[in-house]
Amino acid sequence: MGFTVGIVGKPSCGKTSFTNAACMTDFKVGSYPFTTIEANVGVTHVRTDCACRDFDVEDNPKNSICIEGVRLVPVKLIDVAGLVPGAHEGRGMGNQFLDDVREADVLIHIVDASGALDSEGQEVDAGSHDPVDDVKFLETELTEWMHGIVTKDWRRIASRVRTEGAKLDGLLLEKLSGLQITRPHILKAIRASGLTASAADHWSEEEIRHFVSTLRGIAKPIIIAANKIDRPNAEENFNRLKETFPDYLVVPVSALAEKALKDLDKSGVIKYIPGNDDFEILQTDKLKEQEIAQLDKIKDNILKKHGGSGVQNILNKAVFDFLKMITVYPVHDANSLTDSDGNVLPDVFLVPEGITAKEFAGVIHTALMESFIHGIDARTKMRISDKHVLKDRDVIKIVSAKGSK
Numbered sequence: 283m284g285f286t287v288g289i290v291g292k293p294s295c296g297k298t299s300f301t302n303a304a305c306m307t308d309f310k311v312g313s314y315p316f317t318t319i320e321a322n323v324g325v326t327h328v329r330t331d332c333a334c335r336d337f338d339v340e341d342n343p344k345n346s347i348c349i350e351g352v353r354l355v356p357v358k359l360i361d362v363a364g365l366v367p368g369a370h371e372g373r374g375m376g377n378q379f380l381d382d383v384r385e386a387d388v389l390i391h392i393v394d395a396s397g398a399l400d401s402e403g404q405e406v407d408a409g410s411h412d413p414v415d416d417v418k419f420l421e422t423e424l425t426e427w428m429h430g431i432v433t434k435d436w437r438r439i440a441s442r443v444r445t446e447g448a449k450l451d452g453l454l455l456e457k458l459s460g461l462q463i464t465r466p467h468i469l470k471a472i473r474a475s476g477l478t479a480s481a482a483d484h485w486s487e488e489e490i491r492h493f494v495s496t497l498r499g500i501a502k503p504i505i506i507a508a509n510k511i512d513r514p515n516a517e518e519n520f521n522r523l524k525e526t527f528p529d530y531l532v533v534p535v536s537a538l539a540e541k542a543l544k545d546l547d548k549s550g551v552i553k554y555i556p557g558n559d560d561f562e563i564l565q566t567d568k569l570k571e572q573e574i575a576q577l578d579k580i581k582d583n584i585l586k587k588h589g590g591s592g593v594q595n596i597l598n599k600a601v602f603d604f605l606k607m608i609t610v611y612p613v614h615d616a617n618s619l620t621d622s623d624g625n626v627l628p629d630v631f632l633v634p635e636g637i638t639a640k641e642f643a644g645v646i647h648t649a650l651m652e653s654f655i656h657g658i659d660a661r662t663k664m665r666i667s668d669k670h671v672l673k674d675r676d677v678i679k680i681v682s683a684k685g686s687k
C-alpha cells in the first residue's frame with residue numbers, strides 16, 4: 283500500500299492546519315506501515331463502504347479500520363514546504379518542495395480563499411489578493427520544474443529516437459520514474475498532446491512545453507481546496523474559482539473548523555465524526571457561552587451550508603471521484619474470506635478503476651504477478667482470468683505458481 287496526497291500551496295494558506303486536522307485521529311495507527319514518519323508526514327484516511335456488509339460477516343481489518351460497515355483506508359499526507367513564485371529557480375524554500383512533490387499521486391492545492399495573503403504568503407488587506415492567481419502560479423511552478431527535467435538533455439534523447447529508433451517513452455521514463463511518473467502516464471501525455479513520439483526531434487519548443495504541461499496534469503493532478511471558507515470574501519472567491527477553472531475540482535474547506543471540532547470531540551465535549559455535517563454537544567457545562575455561539579456558527583455557516591468542513595470531503599473526492607480509485611480486498615481463502623491467519627477481510631487496496639486481476643496481483647507483490655495462474659472471485663466462487671477487470675469492493679483470491687495469497 284502507499285497512496286500519497288501532497289498538500290501544497292503558498293506559505294500561510296493553511297497546509298499544516300489541513301494536514302493536522304486530517305491526520306488527527308483517535309484510532310490507533312500503530313499497525314500501519316507508516317508508523318515511523320517524518321515531521322511533515324501524516325496518515326489520514328478515506329471513507330468507503332466496507333465489503334463486510336455485502337457478505338454479512340464480522341471482519342478483522344489489518345491494514346485499515348472498519349467502523350459499523352464504514353471502511354477507513356489509510357492514505358499518506360505530505361505537508362509540502364510552502365511554495366512561492368520562482369521556486370523552481372530556487373526562490374523561497376526552493377527545490378525542497380519538489381522533493382516532496384515527487385512522491386505524491388495527487389496534489390491538494392490549499393488556497394487562501396479569503397484573499398488576505400499576497401503571492402508570497404504575506405498578510406495583506408482581506409480580499410485584496412486574487413486566489414485565481416495562486417492557482418495559475420502553482421501550475422506554472424510545477425510545469426516549469428518538470429520542463430527543466432525533460433529538456434535537460436532533450437537533444438540527445440530526441441536524436442536517439444531518430445538515429446537508433448529508441449522509444450521516447452522508455453528514454454523519458456528513465457528520467458522521470460523518480461517523480462512517480464509511469465510509462466502509461468507518458469504514453470497518455472504523448473497521445474493527449476497530439477504529438478508523434480518517433481518525430482520527437484522535430485517537436486518545436488512550444489510542442490515540448492505543451493507535452494510537459496499535459497504530462498504534469500496527468501501525473502500530478504491538482505485539486506483545489508478553497509480554504510478559510512469561514513472568513514470574509516471567501517465565499518465569493520470560491521464561486522469565482524469554480525467559474526474560472528471549470529475543469530478543476532474546487533471544494534470549500536475550513537481546516538480551522540475541522541481541527542476545532544476534532545479537538546472538542548477528543549476531549550469528549552462534543553461527538554463529531556469526520557465528514558459529517560453535524561455534531562452533538564455532550565457536555566454543555568464545559569463550554570462558555572461564547573464557545574457555544576462559535577459552535578453554532580460553525581454548524582450553520584460551514585457544516586450545514588457546505589455539507590461538512592470539507593477536509594474529509596476533499597480527500598474522498600480526490601481519491602474516488604477524481605482519481606477514480608476503487609477498493610479491492612485480497613484474501614487467501616475465497617470461502618472464509620480470510621488471510622492465512624484466519625483474519626476476515628484483513629486488507630483492502632486502493633487501486634485504479636479498470637485494473638485487471640493480474641495487475642492487482644502485481645500490486646500485492648511483483649512475484650505474485652509473475653507467477654499468476656488465475657483468480658477466484660469470492661462472491662461468485664468463479665475462476666477469473668488474468669485480463670478480468672475488477673470492480674469496487676471485489677474480494678479476490680490470487681492463485682499463483684508460487685503458492686497462493
Ligand SMILES: Nc1nc2c(ncn2[C@@H]2O[C@H](COP(=O)(O)OP(=O)(O)O)[C@@H](O)[C@H]2O)c(=O)[nH]1
Binds near residue numbers: 300
Ligand atoms: N480562519 C481560518 N484560518 C485558518 C484556516 N486554516 C488555517 N488558518 C490559519 O492560517 C494561518 C496559517 O496556517 P498554517 O496551517 O500554519 O499555514 P501553512 O503555512 O500553509 O502551513 C494560521 O493562523 C491558521 O490558524 C481556516 O480554515 N480558517
Ligand SMILES: [Mg+2]
Binds near residue numbers: 297298299
Ligand atoms: Mg506549514
